[in-house]
Each structure stands twice: as C-alpha cells, then as structure tokens.
Amino acid sequence: MNEDSPRSSTGRARKFSRQAPDERRQTLISATLRCLAEQGAERTSIRSICREAGVSLGLVNHHYDSKDALIADVYEQVSNDLLATLDGAARAAEGDARERLSAFIRASFSSVILDSGLLRVWLSFWSMTHKSRLIAEVHDRSYGAYRQTLEELLNGLAREDASQRLDARLAAIGLSGMLDGLWLEWCLNPHTFTPDEGIRLCEAFIDGLLATGMGTGSPRQTPHRN
C-alpha cells in the first residue's frame, strides 16, 4: 500500500483524498512553514507550497483569499507556538520568579529557537509587515503578547525582590530587544558567540537592572536633536 497514492477498494488509484477545511488548512500551514524555513520568502511560492503539501495548485486559493492570508495564518500559529514553548519553560521551572525568568531566557537560547530556518521564517514575516496590513496586525498582536509575558515575569521578580522598584514594562522591552538581537545575530553567524554567552549577557542585564535600577544612574546629556 502506498499512502501517497490512495486506492479505492476496487484498486483503482484515487486522485486525491478529502479533508475537512480546518484539517486541510493545517496541512497548508505546515507546508508553508517548511517552505519559508528552507527557501525563505522570495522562493516560497504558492506552487512550492502546494508541491510541499502534496496538493494541486488551486487548493490554496480555495481555502484562502490570497497568499498573504495564508502567510498571516502561519505567522499567527508559529508565534503562538513559540511563545507557548518559552512560557511553558518558564512555568515548568522550579523556584522563585528569578528562576522562572532564567528558564525563559535559557529556553530562548535552546537549539529549537537558535535555528537559521526559524530566522528565515521570521525575516519573511518582518519583510511582509510593510505591504500587508493583515501581517502587520499579526506582528503587533504577537509581539505584544511576547512582551506581556516578559513583563509578567519581571513583575513577579519585582514583587519578590522588594529592595528595588523595577520598571517592568521598560525592562521587558529591553530584554526582548536583547533576546531578539542576539538571536538574530547568532542565526546569521553562529561563530561570534556561544548560546551560553548569550544567556550570560541577558542574565547580566537583569542583574544590572536589579542592582542599579532603570535610569537612576547619572542623567547623561539628553539628546538635543533626534
């Protein structure tokens, strides 16, 4: 029996098999993800997606209004999965708020995340935010949820470490910036630093915030022009 060439009970080759819309959409999303990771946005065409999914050319436009709508769906799902992975690592950590935050950071430098294929996926999304309102909206929601998660972890930290007030919102923005920037550079060139060094840098940022506060240092010359 060949699963790729389903046959009816009479032995005649069936030309295709049906799936419920939700199930089929999931097939298309997975195939698109694989294409984006391997080829990047420029080489990910509806044709290559259909080839990867093992379906015919017209099927994407049967289930989605446009290519952009499919990509937006992929973005939504990938970012949800990613955040669930990181947040799950934080929740699974034993210990105090600091341990949960450290677990989040460590998960961010795990091999699942430090993957140049995943970077290609994200570069695809980012490069589409300026020409597709649909995708820009997914970015805003997904990044908002990401920062929100970090902010809650940092608020937990501030609550336990009463010695310092911590601007959790700003700290979350800074930490997400450092996580993203290091992730980006590591994926583009893994030889510059090790994942462990990345973890130490993020930890040092948090340690520094707890030790010195935010902007409580010498109020350097403010920018007189932007």
Add this chain to the structure above:
Amino acid sequence: MNEDSPRSSTGRARKFSRQAPDERRQTLISATLRCLAEQGAERTSIRSICREAGVSLGLVNHHYDSKDALIADVYEQVSNDLLATLDGAARAAEGDARERLSAFIRASFSSVILDSGLLRVWLSFWSMTHKSRLIAEVHDRSYGAYRQTLEELLNGLAREDASQRLDARLAAIGLSGMLDGLWLEWCLNPHTFTPDEGIRLCEAFIDGLLATGMGTGSPRQTPHRN
C-alpha cells in the same frame, strides 16, 4: 534645457550619456538603495533599479556579473556609511570614554537610523545571506567591524573605570544585540517605546555591567540540555 534629455550641439537629442564605470556603478548603487528602502527585496528587480537610475535594462549586467554582486556592493557601502556615521558621533563627543559610548548609543536612536526604509534595506540583506555567499561575507565583515568599534569604546571605558574589569568583547556583543533588537522592533512598530527609552535601556545595560560585572552574579542553574 532639459537635463534628462541631453542634446548635442546640433540640437539632436542624445539617447544617453556616458559615465566612467566607477561613477556609473555609484549611480546604480544609489538607485538600488532607494528601491530596497521603498519596495523591499521582493519588489526590487533589475528592471525597477534601472528605471530608478534612469538607464536601460542591460546596464546592470554590463557593470556587474549578477544582481547579487550589485546588492553585495550596496551592502558594503551602506554598512560602511552607517558605521562611519555612528563612529563619527562617538569621536565628535566631548568628554570621557563614557560620553563617547553614550554618543554612539544616542546616534543609534537618531531619526537617520530609526527609519523603516533602512530596516527594509537590512531585512533584504539578511534574507539574502543564506543564498549568496558573496552577501554573507559582506555581513560577516560589516558586523565584525561594528562590534569591533563597540569593543574599542568599551575597552576605553574599562581603562578609565578601573574599579571594574569588563569583558569588552562580550559586552560589545550584548550591546550590539540590544541596539539591533530595539532598532528592529521600533522600526516595525514605533508605538511600543520611544527612542529616548531605548537610549535609557542601553545606558542601563552598560551601567549594570559596570556595577555588577559580567556573570559575577549567582551562577544560575546551567542548561542541562540545549
């Protein structure tokens, strides 16, 4: 007189004007940069570049072996210009090493840099690093020079601030990560934080490193799996 339609002394319209190869290449580089900033990589074709430069279709391949070779040249020039701008701001700063570093950081959040067009250019380069060895090499050189500049600024800081040893290499990697990550997110969505908050976050990272050192904090649980 119409500069776009040069005429000979006889009054007959000239069909084009010649330029020395270096000069013409510069014209093409500028046009490509404008296309990448406005349209992004996917819509930047040789045809659109030639249209923008006001030359005919065949000219790019007369001066460059391929589209990738042109893009690599653009990458080289843009990254050199950008680093010169930031480094120039640092050198122009009056005061100690800390002031020079602050000037570099402030310049990184100036409106010249915080430009979504510039982000589109960079996303184009990044998305090409995995399929063009030429462009990957430019990335490595350009990012190396960037970190090198930061590292020298941080070394100056360590020399003046004798109270602390500072791992300048690692600190440069961390600061460049935070600068890049914040720059990226601000360009994708300028409503999340202000440039001034970005500056304060980077300053806080440096302040924290000087106050607590790198990784001298509690040696959190090391990752048992990657």
Add this chain to the structure above:
DNA sequence: GTCACTGATGAACGGGCGTTCAATTAGCCT
C-alpha cells in the same frame, strides 16, 4: 444505490523575473 454537496484539480491568463547579446552611439584621441 444514487444524488447532491463541496473539496480538489489543473489548464489558462497576463505579467514580471534575471540574463544574454547584437546593434547602436557618445565622447575621446588623433
């Protein structure tokens, strides 16, 4: 067993892509 519903197919359309190359011509040198 048959029928209607709808998921799935794949040819066709109009267009843009990077690259090639024979022909043209601008501009310097004699």
Add this chain to the structure above:
DNA sequence: AGGCTAATTGAACGCCCGTTCATCAGTGAC
C-alpha cells in the same frame, strides 16, 4: 573631421509568479 572603442541600449529567451474558473470526484445522507 573622422575613427575607435567601450558604454549603453532594448529586444528576445526561458522561466516562474498569483489568481481564476470550468470541471471532476470523494463522501455522507438518504
């Protein structure tokens, strides 16, 4: 003034693109 040469042109090639739509066929209800 006229020639040389190399910069420039633009048509042509073969290919891939997103979308549309008439047609087909798997499947569940009866």
